[in-house]
Amino acid sequence: MARVGVDKLLERLLGVKDLRVRGARFEPRGVVVEVLPPRRKARCGVCGRPCPRYDPCPPRLWRHLALGRTAFWLSYAPRRVECRRHGVRVEQVPWAAHDSHFTREFEEMVAWLAQRMDKSATCRLMAINWRTVGTVVERVVAQRLDAQRLEELYVIGVDEVSHRRHHQYLSVVVDHLKSRVVWLGEGKGEQTLHGFFDELGAERTRQLTHVTQDLSAAFSKVVKQRAPQAVQVFDRFHVQKLANEAVDEVRRGEVRQVAGTEAAAGVKQSRWALLKNPWNLTLRQEQKLGEVQRLNRRLYRAYLLKESLARGMDYRQPARASKHLDGWCQWARRSRLKPFVRLSKTVQRHKQGIVAYTQTGLSNGVVEGLNNKIRLVMRRAYGFRNTTALKAMILLCCGGLTLHPPLPGLA
Numbered sequence: 001m002a003r004v005g006v007d008k009l010l011e012r013l014l015g016v017k018d019l020r021v022r023g024a025r026f027e028p029r030g031v032v033v034e035v036l037p038p039r040r041k042a043r044c045g046v047c048g049r050p051c052p053r054y055d056p057c058p059p060r061l062w063r064h065l066a067l068g069r070t071a072f073w074l075s076y077a078p079r080r081v082e083c084r085r086h087g088v089r090v091e092q093v094p095w096a097a098h099d100s101h102f103t104r105e106f107e108e109m110v111a112w113l114a115q116r117m118d119k120s121a122t123c124r125l126m127a128i129n130w131r132t133v134g135t136v137v138e139r140v141v142a143q144r145l146d147a148q149r150l151e152e153l154y155v156i157g158v159d160e161v162s163h164r165r166h167h168q169y170l171s172v173v174v175d176h177l178k179s180r181v182v183w184l185g186e187g188k189g190e191q192t193l194h195g196f197f198d199e200l201g202a203e204r205t206r207q208l209t210h211v212t213q214d215l216s217a218a219f220s221k222v223v224k225q226r227a228p229q230a231v232q233v234f235d236r237f238h239v240q241k242l243a244n245e246a247v248d249e250v251r252r253g254e255v256r257q258v259a260g261t262e263a264a265a266g267v268k269q270s271r272w273a274l275l276k277n278p279w280n281l282t283l284r285q286e287q288k289l290g291e292v293q294r295l296n297r298r299l300y301r302a303y304l305l306k307e308s309l310a311r312g313m314d315y316r317q318p319a320r321a322s323k324h325l326d327g328w329c330q331w332a333r334r335s336r337l338k339p340f341v342r343l344s345k346t347v348q349r350h351k352q353g354i355v356a357y358t359q360t361g362l363s364n365g366v367v368e369g370l371n372n373k374i375r376l377v378m379r380r381a382y383g384f385r386n387t388t389a390l391k392a393m394i395l396l397c398c399g400g401l402t403l404h405p406p407l408p409g410l411a
């Protein structure tokens with residue numbers, strides 16, 4: 001068996017490429033390993049260009065991964081260099097990013113853990129504080145986020161998610177084909193979405209073929225202005241949600257109208273019988289629906305309108321779906337039910353996008369799924385104090401980043 005020197009053993013244990021080990025010493029904080037970069041010519045810490053030496057710096061420490069309970073630190077006295085572009089800067093070191101006090105392997109591990117667990121557990125496991133986790137995540141995302149994520153966008157989804165009280169929102173743009181978040185903007189109005197198209201640029205905007213979204217007038221207006229060639233698709237979830245809200249509004253009105261009369265029994269405890277799909281009704285709910293049919297025709301008419309609208313979106317032939325929606329709008333306008341009269345105007349105004357759903361089968365399901373993941377990230381962190389940290393965490397968890405932490409390999 002060949003004998004291995006201490007320096008070579010430390011290099012192997014550290015697992016860091018492009019460094020030379022000069023020695024090590026034990027300190028209360030852990031093992032401090034004195035290292036040197038492999039090249040003698042100093043480089044700018046910002047751009048990486050070779051630069052003339054300016055002056056020396058005192059030794060610095062970089063936190064590295066621990067071995068069991070023993071923390072490892074890298075010690076090196078970096079030089080300052082004079083860069084033509086960035087002025088006097090600390091030289092680049094191969095084991096850490098500029099202005100970072102942690103090695104790349106350490107930051108990769110922190111970001112990988114932050115993808116999978118809450119910040120408190122990450123702090124405890126890596127022995128760092130809460131803010132350090134956020135700083136490391138922001139730096140890793142800035143380094144590793146795909147710079148080409150806005151290239152080859154053809155089908156996108158647009159939605160908003162609330163991140164703080166008092167109606168503070170983030171607008172989210174998702175790539176349907178790769179199921180990842182590609183852009184985040186603060187707010188949910190027209191100006192916010194204009195910011196996405198400004199960053200996307202005219203040439204890449206012309207590549208868009210479909211945009212899935214809810215029935216937001218602001219989003220529809222911006223998409224029509226900036227990407228007129230793209231087909232706007234309104235999926236059935238949002239349309240049926242409006243129909244369910246209209247049924248519930250009619251039900252609440254009928255409860256007030258028939259309170260204290262014999263007809264009140266037909267309306268009482270009928271909410272879920274009216275809102276659930278027919279094939280999911282329990283026996284008791286089917287009986288309640290029969291009572292509604294016998295005792296309250298207005299409410300049963302609202303239920304039939306809701307179900308008819310759902311059947312209209314089951315079609316896969318655009319012409320048949322369009323004809324059904326036209327007939328449904330006429331029926332809703334004559335129903336003498338104010339919530340459905342309003343809904344008929346909304347459906348007529350967005351009919352083209354609803355028919356596009358029946359033609360393409362696209363929905364906002366991918367976007368809603370990622371929104372649920374975003375809400376989980378926020379709950380896991382018990383909220384975020386600033387949107388910069390929140391955006392970085394969302395892109396880390398939902399932006400398609402694949403990290404490669406230094407985990408032990410299988411034998």
